[in-house]
Amino acid sequence: MKRFDFDTPVNRKGTCCEKWDEQGGDFIPLWVADMDFKSPEPILEAVKNRMDHGVFGYTEYDWELTDTIVEYYKKYYGYEIDPEWIVWVPSVMPGANIACRCAGGKIMYNTPMYPHIRRLPEEAHCPYQEIPLCKKDGIYTFDMEAMEAELERDVKVFVLCNPHNPVGRVFTKEELEEIVEFCEKHDLLLISDEIHSQLIFEGTHIPAFMISEKAKMRSITLTSAAKTYNIPAIPFAFAIIPNEEIRKRYKDIAKGLFATPDALTAKAVKAAYTQCDDWREALIHYLKENRDYLEERISGIPGLKVNHNEATYLSWIDATGLNVDNPWEFFRKEAGVNFSNGEDFGYPGYLRLNFGCTKALLKEALDKVEGAVKSCQVRTQ
Numbered sequence: 001m002k003r004f005d006f007d008t009p010v011n012r013k014g015t016c017c018e019k020w021d022e023q024g025g026d027f028i029p030l031w032v033a034d035m036d037f038k039s040p041e042p043i044l045e046a047v048k049n050r051m052d053h054g055v056f057g058y059t060e061y062d063w064e065l066t067d068t069i070v071e072y073y074k075k076y077y078g079y080e081i082d083p084e085w086i087v088w089v090p091s092v093m094p095g096a097n098i099a100c101r102c103a104g105g106k107i108m109y110n111t112p113m114y115p116h117i118r119r120l121p122e123e124a125h126c127p128y129q130e131i132p133l134c135k136k137d138g139i140y141t142f143d144m145e146a147m148e149a150e151l152e153r154d155v156k157v158f159v160l161c162n163p164h165n166p167v168g169r170v171f172t173k174e175e176l177e178e179i180v181e182f183c184e185k186h187d188l189l190l191i192s193d194e195i196h197s198q199l200i201f202e203g204t205h206i207p208a209f210m211i212s213e214k215a216k217m218r219s220i221t222l223t224s225a226a227k228t229y230n231i232p233a234i235p236f237a238f239a240i241i242p243n244e245e246i247r248k249r250y251k252d253i254a255k256g257l258f259a260t261p262d263a264l265t266a267k268a269v270k271a272a273y274t275q276c277d278d279w280r281e282a283l284i285h286y287l288k289e290n291r292d293y294l295e296e297r298i299s300g301i302p303g304l305k306v307n308h309n310e311a312t313y314l315s316w317i318d319a320t321g322l323n324v325d326n327p328w329e330f331f332r333k334e335a336g337v338n339f340s341n342g343e344d345f346g347y348p349g350y351l352r353l354n355f356g357c358t359k360a361l362l363k364e365a366l367d368k369v370e371g372a373v374k375s376c377q378v379r380t381q
């Protein structure tokens, strides 16, 4: 495997960086879901070349972007997408917002869930129903029984997150088939957020629309290169909408809302999808080592339990055994470490840890976390 440097820290402070600059204090930031690594060289080169041109006038949509996406699905999933199905959006969440508006009814999703999906009801003005995931043999999965029993009559949409943020699952073909059947039975639009689909450690990512013809006809898939290549600031994502009627509704709602992605964006995204496979492979290797190290360290800290990640650089920690009122506040105050607060995912007492950082920073944070738990135990004995 080609070697890349993920160990040299990059100073992100003072760059309007949400993760490092917007914490309300000086903390080790293990929260916002971006990585502390520089993006791969071909992306940086593409951006530099565009900058060197020096003129930033109005641009037309670059249709090579669509071709690139078609090629990408062919290469990774052996699936030939019709280019017509692809609708660009500036990022996944506005794309999901439009998707919710398409169905015009209550949305259902499972908790814990990525907070911005939990904000869709407020942002897309739709009512919602939350059903918790359940655990089978210690593994988070869909609670199909509860979903069937408790489904409210006006639910029109099911929002799937696969791979799942925050529990790091890569749902199996069987699990996805159950979801598709559920949507079919209750006539629900299936919105599938697949933004983490290129960061897989174990298992195989199956795009939901590939499950069956039924899935294809009732789904809107949303994804982008943002997570994998660490370019969430580059405004490009896309929806895959095979059903012509749904696609028309989607495009009607989106009409006039977004500026066309400029050439800088197009060049960066094309480079990501076509020239960065070796970087991604090395990244996955590095992240996997971080995951394994994290699991080992957390298993040695009393009161904390960590979930096993099959994908994503976001890990889910059960801190309910700690015996503190608010573990998020506790670790900010006592360890100087800023996690994402489980409460925002619908699970108070839990934490989400972003391990998309250097090994050295992860070790420093975990040393502090361990130290804080130990001194708290000494105080309460």
Ligand SMILES: Cc1ncc(COP(=O)(O)O)c(C=O)c1O
Pocket: 033, 090, 091, 092, 093, 094, 114, 116, 161, 165, 193, 195, 196, 224, 226, 232, 237
């Ligand atoms: C599951 C999921 N969907 C969407 C997003 C955000 O996507 P975007 O920045 O493209 O709107 C994130 C970012 O953390 C995410 O984890």
